[in-house]
Amino acid sequence: MPSTLQTFDPASGHLTTVLVTERLIEAPNWTPDGTALIVNGDGRMFRVPLAAPGLLPIDTGACVTCNNDHGISPDGERLVISDSSETGESCIHVLPISGGTPRRLTESVPSWWHGWSPDGSILAYVGRRDGAFGLYTMAVEGGEERLLIEGGGHYDGPDFSHDGAHVWFNSDRGGSMDLWRMPAAGGEPERMTGDDRVNWFPHPSPDGRSVLYLSYEPGTEGHPRDRDVELRLIDLASGGIRSLMTLFGGQGTINVPCWSPDASRFAFVSYSRPDAG
Numbered sequence: 164m165p166s167t168l169q170t171f172d173p174a175s176g177h178l179t180t181v182l183v184t185e186r187l188i189e190a191p192n193w194t195p196d197g198t199a200l201i202v203n204g205d206g207r208m209f210r211v212p213l214a215a216p217g218l219l220p221i222d223t224g225a226c227v228t229c230n231n232d233h234g235i236s237p238d239g240e241r242l243v244i245s246d247s248s249e250t251g252e253s254c255i256h257v258l259p260i261s262g263g264t265p266r267r268l269t270e271s272v273p274s275w276w277h278g279w280s281p282d283g284s285i286l287a288y289v290g291r292r293d294g295a296f297g298l299y300t301m302a303v304e305g306g307e308e309r310l311l312i313e314g315g316g317h318y319d320g321p322d323f324s325h326d327g328a329h330v331w332f333n334s335d336r337g338g339s340m341d342l343w344r345m346p347a348a349g350g351e352p353e354r355m356t357g358d359d360r361v362n363w364f365p366h367p368s369p370d371g372r373s374v375l376y377l378s379y380e381p382g383t384e385g386h387p388r389d390r391d392v393e394l395r396l397i398d399l400a401s402g403g404i405r406s407l408m409t410l411f412g413g414q415g416t417i418n419v420p421c422w423s424p425d426a427s428r429f430a431f432v433s434y435s436r437p438d439a440g
Contacts (some may be wrong), residue, residue: 173396217232223265238283319333
């Protein structure tokens with residue numbers, strides 16, 4: 164099923180197709196220098212230069228079952244991946260952005276990475292411990308994981324605000340899957356959406372003005388692929404929400420941080436319908 168990697172400018176509405184491939188690719192990250200995107204596909208990681216788009220393999224050593232929870236350090240020098248090759252369940256590793264030998268970070272599994280603090284020192288991720296989902300943080304150099312929040316439902320998609328003050332996430336702790344945020348240091352969570360849609364994967368923009376997220380139709384269970392979904396934007400000054408587009412996607416579209424460094428565009432993946440021919 165073809166994958167289409169695109170970028171979108173919310174201010175102008177300009178849509179750019181970067182790459183179309185028969186390979187299933189997912190979850191674009193934008194490099195801090197603005198020159199490339201990084202995606203996963205078939206358990207591997209790829210760099211896509213914007214000047215000459217193509218899937219250039221990144222050496223991830225023994226980690227060859229990478230999933231769509233990956234990201235780039237703020238200084239652009241390291242890549243964090245979530246991979247199940249060693250443990251059979253998703254585990255977080257860090258390696259040089261150009262490729263190399265991954266260094267394992269999380270001892271407890273499963274763990275899925277989702278956010279990097281703006282100063283590059285802390286990772287935020289999802290963990291399932293004793294059957295319960297929760298959000299955790301850990302120093303990128305390693306150490307003990309710190310529980311941020313758990314209990315009362317599913318938790319996913321933790322991503323830091325531009326200033327590092329808050330962690331945004333999605334959860335059904337309030338009865339439906341909505342967006343929330345809480346102080347990065349810990350504290351009471353605040354519900355940020357409350358409509359009848361099923362809302363996932365909030366990504367605060369680097370300029371602190373907006374939050375991009377994936378929105379499913381009411382009644383959707385989990386975050387499946389191959390669905391009609393919307394990409395929506397919260398204006399943080401007004402609190403207003405607008406739908407940017409409807410597309411065929413879901414899982415793999417914007418699982419991880421995908422804004423350009425200047426906050427003018429974001430990257431995403433859409434997919435062809437099975438009956439598209």
